[in-house]
Amino acid sequence: xxxxxxxxxxxxxxxxxxxxxxxxxxxxxxxxxxxxxxxxxxxxxxxxxxxxxxxxxxxxxxxxxxxxxxxxxxxxxxxxxxxxxxxxxxxxxxxxxxxxxxxxxxxxxxxxxxxxxxxxxx
Amino acid sequence: xxxxxxxxxxxxxxxxxxxxxxxxxxxxxxxxxxxxxxxxxxxxxxxxxxxxxxxxxxxxxxxxxxxxxxxxxxxxxxxxxxxxxxxxxxxxxxxxxxxxxxxxxxxxxxxxxxxxxxxxxxxxxxxxxxxxxxxxxxxxxxxxxxxxxxxxxxxxxxxxxxxxxxxxxxxxxxxxxxxxxxxxxxxxxxxxxxxxxxxxxxxxxxxxxxxxxxxxxxxxxxxxxxxxxxxxxxxxxxxxxxxxxxxxxxxxxxxxxxxxxxxx
Amino acid sequence: xxxxxxxxxxxxxxxxxxxxxxxxxxxxxxxxxxxxxxxxxxxxxxxxxxxxxxxxxxxxxxxxxxxxxxxxxxxxxxxxxxxxxxxxxxxxxxxxxxxxxxxxxxxxxxxxxxxxxxxxxxxxxxxxxxxxxxxxxxxxxxxxxxxxxxxxxxxxxxxxxxxxxxxxxxxxxxxxxxxxxxxxxxxxxxxxxxxxxxxxxxxxxxxxxxxxxxxxxxxxxxxxxxxxxxx
Numbered sequence: 001x002x003x004x005x006x007x008x009x010x011x012x013x014x015x016x017x018x019x020x021x022x023x024x025x026x027x028x029x030x031x032x033x034x035x036x037x038x039x040x041x042x043x044x045x046x047x048x049x050x051x052x053x054x055x056x057x058x059x060x061x062x063x064x065x066x067x068x069x070x071x072x073x074x075x076x077x078x079x080x081x082x083x084x085x086x087x088x089x090x091x092x093x094x095x096x097x098x099x100x101x102x103x104x105x106x107x108x109x110x111x112x113x114x115x116x117x118x119x120x121x122x
Numbered sequence: 123x124x125x126x127x128x129x130x131x132x133x134x135x136x137x138x139x140x141x142x143x144x145x146x147x148x149x150x151x152x153x154x155x156x157x158x159x160x161x162x163x164x165x166x167x168x169x170x171x172x173x174x175x176x177x178x179x180x181x182x183x184x185x186x187x188x189x190x191x192x193x194x195x196x197x198x199x200x201x202x203x204x205x206x207x208x209x210x211x212x213x214x215x216x217x218x219x220x221x222x223x224x225x226x227x228x229x230x231x232x233x234x235x236x237x238x239x240x241x242x243x244x245x246x247x248x249x250x251x252x253x254x255x256x257x258x259x260x261x262x263x264x265x266x267x268x269x270x271x272x273x274x275x276x277x278x279x280x281x282x283x284x285x286x287x288x289x290x291x292x293x294x295x296x297x298x299x300x301x302x303x304x305x306x307x308x309x310x311x312x313x314x315x316x317x318x319x320x321x322x323x324x325x326x327x328x329x330x331x332x333x334x335x336x337x338x339x340x341x342x343x344x345x346x347x348x349x350x351x352x353x354x355x356x357x358x359x360x361x362x363x364x365x366x367x368x369x370x371x372x373x374x375x376x377x378x379x380x381x382x383x384x385x386x
Numbered sequence: 387x388x389x390x391x392x393x394x395x396x397x398x399x400x401x402x403x404x405x406x407x408x409x410x411x412x413x414x415x416x417x418x419x420x421x422x423x424x425x426x427x428x429x430x431x432x433x434x435x436x437x438x439x440x441x442x443x444x445x446x447x448x449x450x451x452x453x454x455x456x457x458x459x460x461x462x463x464x465x466x467x468x469x470x471x472x473x474x475x476x477x478x479x480x481x482x483x484x485x486x487x488x489x490x491x492x493x494x495x496x497x498x499x500x501x502x503x504x505x506x507x508x509x510x511x512x513x514x515x516x517x518x519x520x521x522x523x524x525x526x527x528x529x530x531x532x533x534x535x536x537x538x539x540x541x542x543x544x545x546x547x548x549x550x551x552x553x554x555x556x557x558x559x560x561x562x563x564x565x566x567x568x569x570x571x572x573x574x575x576x577x578x579x580x581x582x583x584x585x586x587x588x589x590x591x592x593x594x595x596x597x598x599x600x601x602x603x604x605x606x607x608x609x610x611x612x613x614x615x616x617x
Contacts, residue, residue: 007606010597011577041556045549046577047417048559050597126485134473202471210469214436215486216459381440385433 003044011046015054016061023063023074024085031076034064124221131229134203135195139233142191143240146184150244153177154251161256181248185241192237193299196230200300205307209385219380223300223372230296283357290364297371298324304378332363387450389414389564390435390533395444397430397588404430406588407444414532415561417578419596419607420568422585423615428568429466431585432535436463449532459487462531464523466538472511476504476521487529495528498554502547519543523551527558534558534565540574552578573608582607584614 005014022028035043041051055072058064062080066072075081100110156174158166202208204222212222302324306317390412397405405427412418420428433439435446437453448457470479476499483490499506502520510518519542526534536555540548555565556578569575576582576596584592592614596607603610 005577007609008600008604010601012597038557038559041559042553044577045552045556047580048556049416049580050577053597123486130482134471137473207467207469208471210438210463210465210467211471213438214458214461214463216455217486218455383438385438 003046005044005046011050012054012057015044015046015051016058019054019058020063020084020088023081024088028074030074030078030081032074033070034072034074036071123217124225127217127221127225128229131199131203131225132232135199135229135233139192139195139236142184142188143236146181146188146240147244147247149177149181149184150246150248151251153181154248154255157252157256159256181244184244188237188240192233196233196296197299197303200226200230200303204379205303205313205385209383213383213385219383220376223376223379226300227293227297227372230300231293234292234296280354280357283354283361287357287361287364290361290368294364294368294371297368297375298328301371301375301378304375304382307384308378308382328367335359335363388412389449390566391445391447392431392435393445393447395431395434395446396442397427397434397439398442404588405434405441408588408590410583410590410593412564412566412581414564415559416580417555417559417565417567418581418583419572419575419579420566420583420585421572421611425587426585427588428585429537430588432463432465432537432566432568435533435535436461459489460532462526462529462534464526464534464536464539466541468515468518468522470510470518470522473509475509476506479510479521479525480506483525483528489530491528491530495524498524498528502550516543516547520547520551523554527554530560532563534563536565536567536569538569538571539567540571541569548574572611573606576607579607582611584611586615 003018005011019028028034034040037051037055038048041048044051055064059066059072062077063075063084064072065075097107097110100113105113153174156170156177158170158174160166204212204226213219298321302321303317305320305324306313306315309316388411390410392408392410395405395408395410396403408427408431420431422428430439434441435448435453437458446453448461451457474482480490480492480495483495484492496506499521502524504517504521504524510521513521523536523539526536539555540551543551552575555567559565567575567579579596582592582594582596582599583590599607599610605613
């Protein structure tokens with residue numbers, strides 16, 4: 001798995017984004033045990049403290065929890081995952097609209113483009 | 123720790139020193155084995171004489187080579203291990219500068235001793251084998267007898283100080299080289315050139331001081347009355363002066379190594 | 387007590403001042419980048435910390451002690467120089483490290499050598515430059531030291547090996563050890579750094595947590611460095 005980080009945005013934020021992605025895409029299932037901080041840090045080629053910070057933040061966001069003896073797990077609370085899904089979808093839709101607006105599309109044109117795409121996929 | 127430093131000094135230097143000394147000893151033995159019987163009734167064939175002559179040439183060449191190369195080996199070891207890139211390895215070991223210097227003094231001295239001993243063994247074998255094979259080499263017997271007479275006449279204190287001075291003098295040769303190298307190391311560029319300059323300057327200072335001292339102590343007679351060689355008093359004085367120089371050089375080398383190290 | 391401290395550290399060579407009244411405190415469990423252009427004093431600072439130079443003024447403390455044989459046994463230094471003896475084999479140099487460093491982890495060294503396909507019996511003098519660099523890094527990282535100084539650890543190495551080296555530095559991470567990386571290749575290492583120290587003309591002009599800096603400046607550490615040190 002290749003971790004790609006962009007410049008100018010703190011790494012821990014990007015890590016959280018990626019793990020949220022993996023949560024929703026099904027790479028990590030509800031209640032599944034996560035790899036250790038060190039393992040993920042090595043995989044992502046980042047500082048373990050940075051990875052730790054991301055984990056701590058995700059814990060604060062209640063997306064993961066720590067079992068003292070055995071490590072870190074994805075939350076078993078499905079509502080949290082659903083809330084995340086909703087939040088991310090809003091975020092990407094907002095981004096999508098922002099991008100197309102800045103390209104000169106108005107909302108109607110955007111809707112048409114979306115409809116065309118959906119029909120094409122049927 | 124000191125033992126380990128010495129071990130690695132030997133590991134490095136013996137690679138070239140021991141084969142060279144071994145060759146030296148072997149050629150010495152060969153010289154003894156191949157020497158023709160010049161006193162025989164029939165003259166030895168030219169081929170044999172030429173063969174022996176060649177081996178003798180090799181022996182002389184090796185004598186020069188061992189003297190020079192053993193010194194080069196000692197110098198190179200000190201330079202490479204402490205002042206070159208390897209110095210970054212040596213001086214980050216959990217080992218004091220004092221230990222590094224002690225190790226180099228001991229290993230350098232032993233290396234000189236090995237070179238010297240290989241010479242003794244080489245020529246010793248040459249003579250012993252030659253005499254055993256071609257026994258009636260009267261020249262050698264006469265030399266042995268004269269040497270024996272000389273040694274018997276020498277008294278204990280004299281012999282002791284003679285040996286001590288020789289040992290101290292060998293150390294002086296060694297530590298002077300090390301000190302010069304540390305001095306040369308102080309210069310920004312031309313470190314090697316400055317080492318040579320340093321050596322020459324030290325030698326001049328040494329000679330000057332010795333000269334002054336011998337003038338002050340004019341009372342000490344140079345030649346003793348009993349034998350034809352230098353007097354005991356002069357010998358003792360030489361020994362003391364050598365030891366003083368040794369101490370000065372050791373302190374100087376240590377000071378520079380411990381406080382004025384500047385690896386490139 | 388911090389594991390590395392510099393107090394009013396000055397080093398001058400005659401009139402030339404290499405380090406000017408430098409103060410710096412670094413904690414264990416961090417990976418710190420020592421960054422600055424050539425001649426900024428990075429190498430001088432590292433040499434002083436390793437007892438290879440005497441300071442003109444000021445004090446250096448490694449785990450509370452001044453540089454000495456004691457600190458050398460807990461500091462692992464990778465200089466930007468080829469310090470390996472030509473005549474030894476890999477096996478020989480490992481034995482050498484075992485002889486002198488009680489914290490040398492032979493197993494770890496052999497594993498790393500195996501991962502990089504380096505033959506133990508090969509003579510160091512016969513190896514390519516790149517392979518020798520890898521060996522030097524492996525020897526340095528195989529020690530379980532308290533402080534690591536890595537001077538340009540990835541400069542002369544191919545990109546694949548670079549990744550391996552960075553992963554090794556990460557995997558070697560111990561909460562009670564400090565790793566100081568001095569390098570030009572900031573973009574390659576910035577994801578691995580906790581903190582950055584910028585050095586210019588022998589003075590510390592910045593010491594900050596990298597993530598905080600990126601958040602504040604909205605650009606990468608490399609980008610910010612170029613801004614600060616623009617000619």
